[in-house]
Amino acid sequence: MRLSLRTKILLLIFGIVASLGLFLLGAITLLAYGEADRVIRKDVQTAGSVLAQLLDAHGAAFKDKCALLAKQPRLRYLYNPNKADIVDEATVADSLGEWARQIDADAMLLTDADGKLIGATDETHAAHTDCTGEKGVANALQGTPWKGVITRKGQLMLAVSVPVVDGYSHIVQMTLTAYSRIDANVALSLKKALGSDVAFVLNGRQMGASLPLPSYLPTPQGTPVIVTLGQKRYFALY
Numbered sequence: 001m002r003l004s005l006r007t008k009i010l011l012l013i014f015g016i017v018a019s020l021g022l023f024l025l026g027a028i029t030l031l032a033y034g035e036a037d038r039v040i041r042k043d044v045q046t047a048g049s050v051l052a053q054l055l056d057a058h059g060a061a062f063k064d065k066c067a068l069l070a071k072q073p074r075l076r077y078l079y080n081p082n083k084a085d086i087v088d089e090a091t092v093a094d095s096l097g098e099w100a101r102q103i104d105a106d107a108m109l110l111t112d113a114d115g116k117l118i119g120a121t122d123e124t125h126a127a128h129t130d131c132t133g134e135k136g137v138a139n140a141l142q143g144t145p146w147k148g149v150i151t152r153k154g155q156l157m158l159a160v161s162v163p164v165v166d167g168y169s170h171i172v173q174m175t176l177t178a179y180s181r182i183d184a185n186v187a188l189s190l191k192k193a194l195g196s197d198v199a200f201v202l203n204g205r206q207m208g209a210s211l212p213l214p215s216y217l218p219t220p221q222g223t224p225v226i227v228t229l230g231q232k233r234y235f236a237l238y
Contacts, residue, residue: 050194055158059147063160065103066178067145070164079110079118079174092119105178113173115141136161140175149182156182156200156207183208
């Protein structure tokens, strides 16, 4: 889908979760300011809607892959609730790493029925760390799959969490969480769908873009304003 703009548009999408903004930067032309304002506002809404749909579809597919992994018998061999003190963390990490590659995840995390860490593919948490503060883990412990956009280790992530349940009692025994970075690669994919350049920003910090941009970007609110990026000037709207 290409956006129907009357001017050349450089689009930067910073939406989806709290503290992210939605930006659209329009190249300055001889158009009347009021017309530029109207066009920019209209296409911010259009682009935001398309972006939300794309990420929602990607998140749903990602969650389905994670749910299939949660049903694998091998997963239950990694952790026995009756022998919780006997866990081979290296084996757990290796297995999670293998599964992460299978579903194109950048990281994975496994907790017990109390939300305590069993193992992970990175060193974000120490063993037995309480992970119930993560919204996905908290939902999975209640038996409800979850997906959403979060920040992890200073990066934007699409995260999915699913419960690992006993096949007979249907009691939650573990939770499995997978993470996929929202970075320049995602921005490039969205550019193909939107027909405009895309960038993700968190609190003014650029987290990934389909074109070279400064590390920090302005976040004007309410009315389009003129900003300078590199040697080019643009209309910007938050």
